[in-house]
Amino acid sequence: MIRYEIAATTVTTAPPERVLAVLDDFGNWPRWMPSLERVRIELPPNEHPRQGYRFKLHGLLVHADMEVIDYTPLSRATRFRISFPPFQGVNRCRLIPLGDGRYRIERLDQLELPDLVAHLIDSTQRKRFEKLAMEFLQALRREVEQPPHATAASAATTGRSD
Structure with missing residues (x-):
């Protein structure tokens, strides 16, 4: 098993409650996360996110089992197991107050890859994972900094005929 980490950070003015709600x-x-446009998410009925919460992602070829393993006022983490290529890891987001109404969002992905898979993933693939982590944070920042319900309000406005 080969392990490596991918880290990315950004700064937001959104309060932690808004970031964590998203x-x-x-x-x-x-709707907002890069590379998940064609993924179906299977949530357990009548449950709310918390530590131990489990859900599934279903893509065309790839499936993932997810479990929330950290659920605190300033952090979230999910453990995942991907079906193809087979690997597992943890995605963690942590908010650090900067003291001026801004928060640094730190994302840390810890990946555990079987030796065979790791040898197939070259530096190009690692750079792709790093790019995806940064794109995720940029998309998250855009989502949390827009006014709540902005998308619904925009859709209602464009649906009107004047």
Whole structure:
């Protein structure tokens, strides 16, 4: 097993409650999260996110089992197991108050790859993972810094005929 980490950071003016509410809204991940546009998310009925919460991602070829393993006022983490290529890891987002109404969002991905898979993933693939981590944070920042319900309000406005 080969392990490596990918880290990315950004700064936001959104309060932690807003950031974590977006992260906890698993069913809406495909709406704003890069690379999940074609993924179906299977959530357990009548449950709310918390430590131990489990859900599944279903793509065309790839499936993932997810479990929330950290659920605190300033952090979230999920453990995942990907079906193809087979690997597992942890995605962690942590908010650090900067003292001026801004928060640094730190994302840390810890990946555990079987030796065979790791040898197939070259530096190009690692750079792709790093790019995806940064794109995730940029998309998260855009999502949390827009006014709540901005998308719904915009849709209602464009639907009007004057």
